[in-house]
Amino acid sequence: MCLRAERGRETLTVLASSHLHHRRSMPLLFALLMASVGLLLAAPAWAAKGAEVAVVGAHIEGQSDAQAIANAEALIEALDRSVGVVAVPPGKLRGRLSGRESLVVEGAFLGNGRERLDEGRLLYDRADLAGAVPVLDEAVEALTAGLAGAPDTKDLVDALLLLGLSHLFSGDPAGATSAFERVVILDPTRELDPVNFPPKAVQFFTDVRRQVLDAKLAALFVEMPGDAQLFVDGKESLSTSVMLPPGPHYVLVDGGGGQRAFEVVTLEEGDRRRLRVQLERAALAQAGSTDGARSEQTGRLYGSLGQHAGTGLILVAGETAGGSVAMQLYETRTGNYSKAVTAQGFGDPMGSLLDLVPVLAGYVSEQGTLRADRVSPRVVALDVSSNPLLASMLLDPEPIVETVTVTKDTPWFVWAGVAALAAGGAGTAAVLLTRDTDPGDGPQTVSGVIVVGPMP
Secondary structure, three states: EEEEEEEEOOOEEEEEEEHHOOOOOOHHHHHHHHHHHHHOOOOOOOHOOOEEEEEHHHHHHOOOHHHHHHHHHHHHHHHOOOOOEEEHHHHHHHHHHOOHHHHHHHHHHHHHHHHHHHHHHHHOOOOOHHHHHHHHHHHHHHHHHOOOOOOHHHHHHHHHHHHHHHHOOOOOOHHHHHHHHHHHHHHOOOOOOOOOHHHHHEEEEEEEEHHHHHHOOOOEEOOOOOOOOEEEEOOEEOOEEEEOOEEEEEEEEEEEEOEEEEEEEEEEOEEEEEEEEOOOOOOOOOOOOOOOHHHHHHHHHHHHHHHHOOOOEEEEEOOHHEEEEEEEEEEOOOOOEEEEEEEEEOOOOOHHHHHHHHHHHHOOOOOEOHHHHEOOOOOOOOOOOOOOHHHHHHHOOOOOOEEEEEEEEHHHHHHHHHHHHHOOOOOOEEEEEOOOOOOOOOOOOEEEEEEOHHHH
């Protein structure tokens, strides 16, 4: 986003990026101005016509992209007809999420493993090795499963390293060898330094590393579309021919537009393996095989989404086992889920879901929160791979750019703050001020063009 205002020889430029990877610190003065203007412009909560409920589509098996959009529009209309709630459409939510989509995905699919890793690290630091091992085993399992949705192996390598150290110092060299081998397979450059690790651990890891790297490397040839990106063990590969240590490897091909393919390839020493990749439609991850696993995936996904959605409630809706449909609300402030309302699909899952909307809207209090008597510890078991609209929103964000011309008879610095607020969730902002003369006292007439992207 770029704002440029000129008055005589005075120029003000505001630049904003929608990518958090290019985050810059804002000057304190500008941050305070933004906050002040925001307080002046903010409407009171009671002025809204109802509690905001974000709509991200429905989880329905086999729906096309067009059907997913139509289903979301039907849910929006049904919510807007209900008393006490107002729908936040996917397009507006996209703007609020801009630049944070990857954080949502990582939190959804790696969050559980990271929690177990933090717990295991704490136990290890307290020298509770017997307690650390099972927790770190859980962390490794969860982080490995999460790679299909968020292929970042850093936390997995850390968990395996701590697991190996826990086995080593509890007198289990076989367990330590197994964990360290996986560390080296995933990150052949990893070494232990003598500053942070005791000599026994450094020597043991070095011996395991040498054995793994002394084995004859395997060759993996990936056949994929020419414009796709290849990631092997969490790292981008510019070549489709990769030499790897024998063992399990995690291959992700990203074709853009939310189309991805994920494979776990186990290579033997000296293997020459060819992998032909078929890109699939937008899907966040493979659904769990049990209701319990699907419920946990659903809870993690919407819990992570709620941290960045900028809305009070999120609609969770879709098909469950046995041809039924279910719907509930997630409250981002408390992390609570409402009781689920359910019905039989009868071959028309969307029709059945729409019938449930008025009932669910009744679970919202006059304050715009979940009614205390409608909170439930259960999360509906949905297929996280069957909502192409949500998958596209998180995997293939498309910034929307809009140009607005503004003229204000106000001091230039206040107008700059308003312009930044107009950008909404466009991302972080940096300010560049160039001035040859003092702006003088009193209001100054400043006019310019604000290019906002993405817009909610």
